Amino acid sequence: MKNNTKSQNASSQFAQSIRGMVLSMVAKVNASHIGGALSMSDILAVLFNGILNVRPDQPDWSQRDRLILSKGHCCASLYAALGLKGFFPISDLQTYGRNESLLMAHASHKVPGVEFSTGSLGHGLPFGCGKALAAKRKNQAWRTFVLLSDGELDEGSNWEAILFAPQHKLDNLVAIVDYNKIQSLGSVAEVLELEPLAEKFRAFRWAVREINGHDHPSISTALKSVPFEKGKPSCLIAHTIKGKGVDFMENSLKWHYSSPDPEQLKSALSQIKTKIHQ
Amino acid sequence: MRTAFIEELILLARTNPRIFLVVGDLGYSVVEPFAREFPDRFLNAGVAEQNMTGLAAGMASEGFHVFTYSIGNFPTFRCAEQIRNDVAYHNLPVTIVAVGGGVAYGNLGYSHHTVQDYALMRSFPNMLMATPGDPMEVRACLRYLVKHPQPSYLRLGKAGEPVFHSSIPRLEPGKWVQVVKGHKAGHVLLSTGGALGAALKSGKTKPLAGFSIFSLPLWGMQQKKAQRSQAKPWSQIVTFEDHFEEAGFGSWFVESLGSHLRRKIDVETRSLNPKISGIVADQKALMKLSGL
Numbered sequence: 001m002k003n004n005t006k007s008q009n010a011s012s013q014f015a016q017s018i019r020g021m022v023l024s025m026v027a028k029v030n031a032s033h034i035g036g037a038l039s040m041s042d043i044l045a046v047l048f049n050g051i052l053n054v055r056p057d058q059p060d061w062s063q064r065d066r067l068i069l070s071k072g073h074c075c076a077s078l079y080a081a082l083g084l085k086g087f088f089p090i091s092d093l094q095t096y097g098r099n100e101s102l103l104m105a106h107a108s109h110k111v112p113g114v115e116f117s118t119g120s121l122g123h124g125l126p127f128g129c130g131k132a133l134a135a136k137r138k139n140q141a142w143r144t145f146v147l148l149s150d151g152e153l154d155e156g157s158n159w160e161a162i163l164f165a166p167q168h169k170l171d172n173l174v175a176i177v178d179y180n181k182i183q184s185l186g187s188v189a190e191v192l193e194l195e196p197l198a199e200k201f202r203a204f205r206w207a208v209r210e211i212n213g214h215d216h217p218s219i220s221t222a223l224k225s226v227p228f229e230k231g232k233p234s235c236l237i238a239h240t241i242k243g244k245g246v247d248f249m250e251n252s253l254k255w256h257y258s259s260p261d262p263e264q265l266k267s268a269l270s271q272i273k274t275k276i277h278q
Numbered sequence: 279m280r281t282a283f284i285e286e287l288i289l290l291a292r293t294n295p296r297i298f299l300v301v302g303d304l305g306y307s308v309v310e311p312f313a314r315e316f317p318d319r320f321l322n323a324g325v326a327e328q329n330m331t332g333l334a335a336g337m338a339s340e341g342f343h344v345f346t347y348s349i350g351n352f353p354t355f356r357c358a359e360q361i362r363n364d365v366a367y368h369n370l371p372v373t374i375v376a377v378g379g380g381v382a383y384g385n386l387g388y389s390h391h392t393v394q395d396y397a398l399m400r401s402f403p404n405m406l407m408a409t410p411g412d413p414m415e416v417r418a419c420l421r422y423l424v425k426h427p428q429p430s431y432l433r434l435g436k437a438g439e440p441v442f443h444s445s446i447p448r449l450e451p452g453k454w455v456q457v458v459k460g461h462k463a464g465h466v467l468l469s470t471g472g473a474l475g476a477a478l479k480s481g482k483t484k485p486l487a488g489f490s491i492f493s494l495p496l497w498g499m500q501q502k503k504a505q506r507s508q509a510k511p512w513s514q515i516v517t518f519e520d521h522f523e524e525a526g527f528g529s530w531f532v533e534s535l536g537s538h539l540r541r542k543i544d545v546e547t548r549s550l551n552p553k554i555s556g557i558v559a560d561q562k563a564l565m566k567l568s569g570l
Contacts, residue, residue: 109368116339120363126329127364130336137318138340157360160329167324 007050008216014084015045015216019245020272021080021093027265029097031105035242035255036074036149039180039213043147043238044081046219053142056086059112065142066131068116070124071149071178072107079103079111087113122155124148125175129161132173132233143226145174151183154192159204166205171227174234175206178213180242182253201235213238246271279434280308280377282413286420287345288312291319294424296371298337302330302348304377309347331357334372335364343371343427350378350392354431358398361429366402371427374399375434379409380472380520381550382436384560392433393550397525399431403499406430406451409527411474411493414443415455419495422449435472442474442493452501454492454508462488464511469518470494470527473548476570477518480548486516497527502534509535514544520570523549 018041026034047067048054055061069078076096083090088102088111095101102111106119116127128146135142152158165173179197181188188194201208207228211218219238228234242256243249246268260268288311291297298319299312313320323330327348334344346353353374354361365372376392383390399405408419408430416434423430447455454468458481467489469477474493480486509515509531517528528547532540551568559567 117363117367120359122328123332123360123364126332126360127336127339129329130333130338131340132336133321133333134337134340134342157328157332160324160326161332164323164326164329164333168321 008220011045011049011216014049015042016272016275017084018045018077018080020269022076023260023265023268025076025093025096027260030259031097032257032259033073035249036071036180037077038244038246038249039240039242040074040147040178041077042214042216043176043178043219044077046216046223047145048081048085050220051223059087063142066115066144068124068128068144068146069107070118070146071152072118075107078107078114082113121152122157125158125161128173129164129170132170133168135172136170143172143174145176147176147178150177150179150181150188150194153194162204165233169231170233171231174226174236176236176238178240179237180240182242184256198237205232206235207232208235208237210237210239213240214244245275279410279413279416279439280437282416283420283434284308284312286417288315290420290424291316296341296343297424298342298344300330300334300344300346302327302352304348327352327356328360331360332364335368335370338370338372339368343424345373345375347375350376350390350395354395354398362402366405366429369404369429373423373430373432375432377434377436379433379435381561381564382472384564385558388555393522395433396521396527400498400530402429404429405498406496407498408432408496409471410495411469411471412439412442414441414446415493415495417446418449422496433471440475442478449496451496452504454494457493458491460488460490464513465489466512467491467516467518468494468531470497471520473518473520473570476565505531505534506536506539509539509543512543516546516548519549520565521549522552523547
């Protein structure tokens with residue numbers, strides 16, 4: 001019990017560190033997509049603290065678990081997590097989005113620890129199906145995790161993959177939906193309603209769980225129990241808040257696009273710092 | 279060509295465990311022998327080309343050389359962005375195989391006419407175009423592609439195409455393969471894909487009689503430079519393709535010459551006429567309507 005609490009504190013701190021990094025990185029180059037980067041920070045923190053079997057000093061280790069960030073526009077969070085874990089010097093994060101940096105403002109496979117370049121939505125899950133199928137055909141035990149946004153579930157390519165994965169019993173595949181309910185030009189409910197999302201995945205023969213995507217014990221418990229059912233791909237629907245952790249960014253479409261000015265950055269970082277010390 | 283493809287792929291797969299065939303719910307009476315012999319390296323991905331191409335890239339990233347197989351526009355245009363972002367940008371060994379190149383599907387109509395595929399596929403910097411002109415070239419292309427796995431596009435005809443080479447030619451990307459040695463010095467027909475038959479036929483009658491005839495089955499953006507030295511000895515070059523002229527083989531060839539050679543050499547491009555779109559006719563008639 002004590003160990004669990006300790007590791008959950010560590011992952012909570014890690015999530016806040018990701019958030020702090022993201023805010024600074026994005027603000028520095030006047031970039032976008034802070035809202036979705038903040039909503040998935042807790043999921044990434046749990047993944048990198050006790051779930052993913054990876055070796056930061058050996059990013060291409062053949063038996064590693066594969067993490068594919070399908071919502072590639074929110075890569076600042078992933079880069080921050082990888083930097084914090086030591087996949088590359090953490091000082092590299094300061095180059096995010098700058099000329100000649102490796103850290104492109106959409107996920108780039110040239111960055112150590114990034115499996116797949118994304119940016120156009122609807123590519124991660126089909127690619128992940130290929131990875132999971134390859135592992136099955138080679139009798140290898142590593143798993144594939146694909147982190148998706150809710151808005152990108154509008155893409156038909158995802159539903160092709162959602163049909164495919166259970167057909168081939170890919171129980172080594174985990175789709176995590178960062179369900180923050182706001183997409184690019186409106187709320188999910190207004191644009192293309194996904195509800196009942198869990199029912200949809202179940203109807204497509206996935207094993208599904210729903211959790212609060214900011215509650216570290218819930219995220220951890222769920223991810224530690226994959227596959228949720230033997231012989232079925234797992235879908236974890238993580239209910240999240242866009243812009244989570246900064247009060248004026250939460251649940252606001254504006255922060256899909258805007259970059260904080262110096263005053264806003266100061267305020268945001270101070271909120272994050274306060275939470276780190278809580 | 280389909281038969282030559284599957285026979286050769288089976289031969290290669292017997293010694294190369296990386297070869298994996300994924301079909302888009304097509305290939306009836308073609309792919310079954312492969313599926314029977316290599317059940318663990320065969321997959322029907324269903325009528326879902328975006329997923330087929332994405333998962334092919336995923337498998338290729340884990341060491342497989344994946345062949346995706348479907349009709350003309352389905353494994354190309356339908357999933358163009360998966361080819362662009364997942365396969366080509368990641369430089370993965372996926373060979374996209376399209377059957378029914380040109381107007382091989384005749385009266386099945388525009389949906390099945392593969393007449394703009396060169397334009398799409400040659401726009402990717404590292405994509406090797408493999409567009410054989412007869413079943414022998416199909417085998418030669420496959421041997422090259424398996425020996426040199428990379429993003430590639432193999433465009434086949436249908437079935438029953440005539441054989442023009444007496445043996446399997448040895449291919450190198452960008453290198454012309456001689457099919458006929460003409461007596462008219464300085465004049466040459468250069469063909470790619472299913473237009474080779476039309477080029478050979480044209481080479482028997484005026485005004486192209488006596489021209490030497492070459493085929494160029496392996497080409498792409500990276501092979502442009504190699505065209506200049508091969509084009510230099512000729513004063514007149516006529517290109518043949520069963521594709522629209524726009525962004526096709528002839529235009530690729532003209533671009534590859536550079537301004538200096540373009541002024542020196544008389545280049546004529548022969549291609550399919552876009553006006554054939556929507557006309558109900560067999561392959562032969564559609565080719566004839568285009569002057570091929």
